[in-house]
Amino acid sequence: MVSKEWNMKTFMKGASILTISAIIVKLLAAVYRVPFQNLVGDKGFYIYQQVYPFIGIFIIWTSYGFAVAVSKLLASSKSERESKTVKRIALLYLSGLSVLFFTLLMVFAPFLSSSMGDPELTSLLRAGAYIVLVMPMLAVLKGSFQSTGNMTPVAVSNVAEQVFRVSIILIGTWIAVRAGASFYRTGEVAMWGAVIGQAMGVLTLLLFYRNEYKGPAERVNGWYIVKELTLISLSVSASSLILLLFQLVDSFTVFNSLLAKGITSETAMELKGVYDRGQPLVQMGILISSTLALAIVPLIAHHSSKKEGRGAEPFIQLTYRTAFLFGWAAAMGLALVLPYVNEMLFETRDGSVALIIFCFQIFFLSLILPLTAILIGAGKVKIPTLLLFVGLTVKVFANKLLVPRYDIIGASIAGNIGFVIIAVGLLFYFKKVWPLNLASKRFYSWLLLATVAMAAVILPWMIIADGYLFDNISSRIGAALTALTAVVLGASVFLIIIMKVRLFAEKEWYLLPFGRRLAYVQLWLTKKRR
Template identity: 80%
Template sequence: MSSADWNMKTFMKGASILTISAIVVKLLAAVYRIPFQNLVGDKGFYIYQQVYPFIGIFIVWTSYGFAVAVSKLLAGSASKGESKAVMRIALIYLTCLSVSFFIILMVFAPFFANAMGDAQLVSLLRAGAYIVLIMPMLAVLKGSFQSEGRMTPVAVSNVGEQALRVAIILVGTWVAVRAGASLYTAGEVAMWGAVIGQALGVVILALFYRNAYKGPLERVDTWGIVKELTFVSLSVSASSLILLLFQMVDSFTVYNSLLAKGIVADAAMEMKGVYDRGQPLVQMGILIASTLALAIVPLISHHAAKKSGRGAEPFIQLTFRTAFLFGWAAAVGLALVLPYVNEMLFETRDGSVALIIFSFQIFWLSLILPLTAILQGAGKVKVPTLLLFGGLLVKVIANQWLVPHVDVTGAAVAGNIGFTVIALGLLLYFKKVWSVRLAPVRFYGWLLTATAAMVAVIIPWMIVADQFLFDNLSSRIGATLTALTAVVLGAGVFLIVVMKSRIMAEKEWYLLPFGRRFARVQLWLTKNRR
């Protein structure tokens, strides 16, 4: 085995470890919100979701964006002395940024809270501010490990910090609610859970860290490193930040617009809390797209560098078709069963129309995340980043126009409009960069056929299940059984049509995370046609 093969195998093994840990982290991030909402209700969920984007944006930017930027600079360093100098500059720069953001959040917390229409959010903003002080060490350590291809410490840290955070949020909230504390106190406990979780991440990485270099630091271009850190960190984290930025727009506009319309404060809070139920649903729905961006993109980068063979084109086509396929199936499937899923997870069917519209964001994000990642991997950063912020501006304008007319349903429509602008812009730019046909007409035809089959099976089943099979059970248990059986039935029918059509070849399934089983089922389904 050549050294090049060994390097690629090592690289892909590291990417696989990171991908699996990312799946666990994203699942935990989506799932914990459901028991949390059940503990604090829609008003308590509103309180948490108003403030979460403030800390979420900084977590993503530093622990993901800056970690990648540090990793890239370290990987390009010519010597140990240069690497140490880069790490030192990165740590000092990040520390300055962190302290600045900490001071801004502490001092201007009353301003931000009032701008969101709720002065009682000040304590949550100030509790969450402490997380930014932890970020410099976390980002630099992650970047150091990633530059060496040592993904295990990063994966352990990611899962450890998220698991502790979720545990503190849920246990702490339960204790606070049982003790009769206010919902704002429960929200503050949740903020501290995030802070303590990130602190554990630093401790785990520090335990793995070992670097015995004691020599002199080499002279490097400090200003050049700072510019590179800023540019790379913002560009690579832009697609991950966009969902949080859309949430922040909602934090500043939805509740205020509802109040301006004459809705009383408590009712407006509950309406915003019901609308926020869509966040964990979308996060779970885009899990496949997020995983694709992590797992397939390294393959694309590797093959794009090859001068022989077909290069990256087959992997680009595979990524697009898989993202389109599963993003569309998840969005349509969730929309169909949403009233039952809403009651199953959140106790009531309130806001189901808004959440059905909200769920279609899954489809657009399923295209945006891998497309942005592929373009960034090819060094095309500026245009995707501009498109992302253009879509954000569209969301701001659409919120201001739609929410006063149709309440939270308007915010859900505005989100879809913003993401549609980004996705279509990315596709048009993508076609300029690669003049490759992403999918044949046959692919879209069979996708519509599979969707029609799913709809034809799910709707009659839900009517029968709801009105006859589970009608003697409690409302929530009946909704749970209806939702789960409909999901299994719908997904089964959709996948059978897709596999029988062979719009995804068996060898393509094998390239996807956990795709081996799909390939085996497809081989069995199509064995008489071969």
């Protein structure tokens, strides 16, 4: 056991490796979709995005949910012999689950693809099914390292896994497109990239692993281990899975609804591909909130156990204010520049209205992710999980109602409705668990003023830049220059205002990932140099 007292310096050192690796992994996960879409177009992107939620769910459940469950059970083991038994039971149980899910996916792939309205997706589902066979070893190895606080192998494995995955997907797709392969064959190559990436994650962990599954074991309650593995993995994965589950709903409803409306299959595929452009934009937008959940939640859990002082309250308030501020700024900023970002990244401005609406999911998810993580970390599992599935159910019915009327705009609205219900429900429940003032009226007032100022600078600049400054160069380059300069201007104005009025104290910036530089800027702006 580690007896060292936690402080800010110790915490930042302990969290930095995993935080940096998480940022790299999340950035790669979002960014690779842009060159992929550029290679295969909207139809090819539709094909990949239809199937990806199936394998994405297993990736999250394995690399996060089951790994945390294994680490918790190992950390609570009373002896080395008991730990060995837990590992063996976990490996056997997960191996059984993986074989079961693999078989189900292989057998029911034709049924699932037909249910999505596109029988040709069967080969992609079957290729992606192999990823579940990697699940047991990956979860047990990650859990073993996490239980001892050794995060370096986990961080290295996460990055290696994503780098191999992205490289194989992009290189394989480029080769397949050059060879004239069909979009479905190209999508199959992308699925295999995900499988190989997970396998490389296992190989990386094995290089670090020295403990063998040998030697004497201690008798433990096997059913208890199985039950805990299942419950813990599902509860801790719930918030991370919610975006993928919303995507899965879209896979089964959007394309089918467009076809039922009388839109041709080709056009429906392209429309769904345009709609799916919103996924990488949202993933990039929620990077701060998801990283925040990873970095600050352990600190909250530590201070919650303290009897003296205010305990975790200041950290809870900081988490909420940071998630609210950066989630709102990312959603509003992206919405303002979206048409230009759309063309910069995806070649055309198609579907910009739907994508503007889609991007407001960033704000709601920025609240949902850290709040859910804090509640689950405090043992409040049932209500957050229930709220997540209520929101998911609302998304299903809203899609059925709105997509036939408003096409992909309806799907974007439906997603926001589902996330609003989850976010509002979580906030009400959160206030019951911690009856404290999460942010002051002053915070909201200055945030609104900073947003108005950001818009007042961005909108005239984009009109001038697009209409006069960059009108003599190619459309896509002009859009890129307009978008990037607008982002720099808008972000600068927004940050200057919130720093000038000190919405965050310098010591609070220090607690956030990479907040040290922002603290220095704030000190300079407020003339409080040391």
